[in-house]
Amino acid sequence: MEKQPRLLSSKLVHKQRQVEVVLNSRILAWKEIESSRKRGSGLNDTSGTAHSRGVQVCEILAVQKTEEDESTNTRSQKKAKQYSLLYAHSFTVFYVKRTRQHQWRCSEVTFHCASQGLCEQWIQVIAEQLSLLANRPKSLLVYINPYGGKQCGQSIYEQKVAPLFHRACISADVIVTEYANHARDHLKTEANLDKYDGVVCVGGDGMFSEILHGLVSRTQTDHGVDQNQPDAVLVPCSLHIGIIPAGSTDCICFATIGTNDPVTSALHIIVGDSQPMDVCSVHHNNVFLRYSVSLLGYGFYGDVLTDSERKRWLGPARYDLSGVKTFLSHNFYEGTVSFLPAEDTMGNPRDKLRCRSGCHVCQHKPSSKDNQWEMSEEKEKFDKGDSSDWNVIHGKFIAINAASMSCACPRSPKGLSPSAHLADGTADLILVRKCSRLDFFRHLLRHTNKDDQFDHSFVEVHRVRKFRFQPQHQEPVSLEDLSETPKKTGFSPMCSAQTNCNYSSIHSSWNCDGEILPHTAIQVSVQCQLIRLFARGIEEQQPHCVFEDPCTLQALEPH
Numbered sequence: 001m002e003k004q005p006r007l008l009s010s011k012l013v014h015k016q017r018q019v020e021v022v023l024n025s026r027i028l029a030w031k032e033i034e035s036s037r038k039r040g041s042g043l044n045d046t047s048g049t050a051h052s053r054g055v056q057v058c059e060i061l062a063v064q065k066t067e068e069d070e071s072t073n074t075r076s077q078k079k080a081k082q083y084s085l086l087y088a089h090s091f092t093v094f095y096v097k098r099t100r101q102h103q104w105r106c107s108e109v110t111f112h113c114a115s116q117g118l119c120e121q122w123i124q125v126i127a128e129q130l131s132l133l134a135n136r137p138k139s140l141l142v143y144i145n146p147y148g149g150k151q152c153g154q155s156i157y158e159q160k161v162a163p164l165f166h167r168a169c170i171s172a173d174v175i176v177t178e179y180a181n182h183a184r185d186h187l188k189t190e191a192n193l194d195k196y197d198g199v200v201c202v203g204g205d206g207m208f209s210e211i212l213h214g215l216v217s218r219t220q221t222d223h224g225v226d227q228n229q230p231d232a233v234l235v236p237c238s239l240h241i242g243i244i245p246a247g248s249t250d251c252i253c254f255a256t257i258g259t260n261d262p263v264t265s266a267l268h269i270i271v272g273d274s275q276p277m278d279v280c281s282v283h284h285n286n287v288f289l290r291y292s293v294s295l296l297g298y299g300f301y302g303d304v305l306t307d308s309e310r311k312r313w314l315g316p317a318r319y320d321l322s323g324v325k326t327f328l329s330h331n332f333y334e335g336t337v338s339f340l341p342a343e344d345t346m347g348n349p350r351d352k353l354r355c356r357s358g359c360h361v362c363q364h365k366p367s368s369k370d371n372q373w374e375m376s377e378e379k380e381k382f383d384k385g386d387s388s389d390w391n392v393i394h395g396k397f398i399a400i401n402a403a404s405m406s407c408a409c410p411r412s413p414k415g416l417s418p419s420a421h422l423a424d425g426t427a428d429l430i431l432v433r434k435c436s437r438l439d440f441f442r443h444l445l446r447h448t449n450k451d452d453q454f455d456h457s458f459v460e461v462h463r464v465r466k467f468r469f470q471p472q473h474q475e476p477v478s479l480e481d482l483s484e485t486p487k488k489t490g491f492s493p494m495c496s497a498q499t500n501c502n503y504s505s506i507h508s509s510w511n512c513d514g515e516i517l518p519h520t521a522i523q524v525s526v527q528c529q530l531i532r533l534f535a536r537g538i539e540e541q542q543p544h545c546v547f548e549d550p551c552t553l554q555a556l557e558p559h
């Protein structure tokens, strides 16, 4: 989370604190009146405590002169009307209000002042404070996928998000995509990124993946980095990415703000939150394939995705149907997994240290030992095929999953790897060996409850910086397989064992953030904190702070 700008002079800081105090007290006072009114006691009774969380300036969304509300039919509106006759000038402050399950809402409070000058002075003071918040975006490039999820991306944006951006004086250039990869290609080539403070994608994880690829490829091209080099040190992206969830899984949004609610996400964008995130680069024979930030899954999740692609018309339910069908097929796949364990990390995949807002594990810079890997002799040995530090595991697997984040999502609230971190430079490699259907069912079920899904004899998990997978049976090399857009139907059957083998039963495909990779032999490397999201990680659920001292209505006197 970026600190408040250092540029505030002592006078302004005093004013900022003073503004906060007054806002807190006024909002508390206002709540006080509301709660005492509800309690039926006299208005002047301020002895109670106001259960409320103070409002910091950094969570004020906007301030504006109050629009006159002519309707005065209810009692409180009549009271407000009398009040406003006494105090003819008023301004409204819009601020973030936390509700249940990490959801945020835009709340407002109106201040009444006797003199117009005082009122305008307050508006100016608060507006000035807001303009000093350097991390807030002023201009955004928005891509909407009209067909993702339940096909309501456009209405979600127009009805729930655009009004909030407008109120916060954020200008948005909106592009509704017309075909797959439209957003990625536009970002890679035509978009003039200097005009914007951030890019927003309205859709699901697949849409986010397009923005990710467009932005990262553009950044590498602009800096002359060849992303085809598996061990190229990639340049981090400067523009933040915002997600307005309108997809089927939305696990990236869910794992970075704790919910897949569009309004909450829009408010995190407006206040200019910043959350760094790891990105995995995936290569095949020194050719770049794709980036991944959530799940790289071979076996179960790869087969679920392959099967669900033929059922896109089902929307989000396609994954459940394909999940059951894949579970019943119960295929397993032979191959060799080699990985470079992450030494000296602060956490491990089973330590129950969850990645939350202000995460200490993510703030811990990997020791020089890990960084020395890039220049060390082990790396040369590995590149020549001899890899001392690397672990090698050969076996038959039902699933091989690499999670560079928890992958928490509505289907699985704690996620594929509950203790994985968003920005620690590692990924959790989960190996599920061949087992019975019942055992695998138990393992899956634990993703939806509090039990430890790694506590099985056939499951092992490792925190890694790099890993490779080599399937037992060499995959066919044919021209169409080298095409860029992966074929959704899998490969033509050809393998060394027998000519009539059923190809799909010995080869799965890689599910890379919901896209199918065109190859099964891959090498993966975690790029630490390559991108930033307009998010702050999942906030710990704090009890509402209780203010003991009663507060009285203070005259709004900016000193």
Ligand SMILES: Nc1ncnc2c1ncn2[C@@H]1O[C@H](COP(=O)(O)OP(=O)(O)OP(=O)(O)O)[C@@H](O)[C@H]1O
Pocket: 144, 145, 146, 147, 148, 149, 150, 176, 177, 178, 179, 180, 181, 182, 202, 203, 204, 205, 206, 207, 208, 210, 246, 247, 248, 249, 250, 251, 315, 316, 514
């Ligand atoms: N205008 C478009 N027409 C067709 N496909 C599109 C369009 N815009 C984007 N796409 C593609 O649609 C795919 C799915 O989009 P999205 O991820 O938004 O929905 P989803 O797949 O239902 O959600 P999730 O990925 O969370 O499961 C993406 O891979 C994206 O590349």
Ligand SMILES: CCCCCCCCCCCCC/C=C/[C@@H](O)[C@H](CO)NC(=O)CCCCC
Pocket: 204, 205, 206, 248, 249, 250, 251, 294, 295, 301, 304, 305, 319, 320, 323, 407, 409, 411, 412, 415, 416, 441, 444, 445, 447, 448, 511, 512, 513, 514, 515
């Ligand atoms: C018996 C009860 C079984 C319950 C199963 C619980 C397991 C759910 C774990 C969910 C992990 C989601 C990982 C997210 C991956 C996304 O990048 C990707 C694109 O959106 N989604 C899928 O591949 C779609 C993945 C679909 C998973 C089913």
Ligand SMILES: [Ca+2]
Pocket: 278, 403, 404, 405, 420, 421, 422, 423, 424, 425, 426, 427
């Ligand atoms: Ca990580």
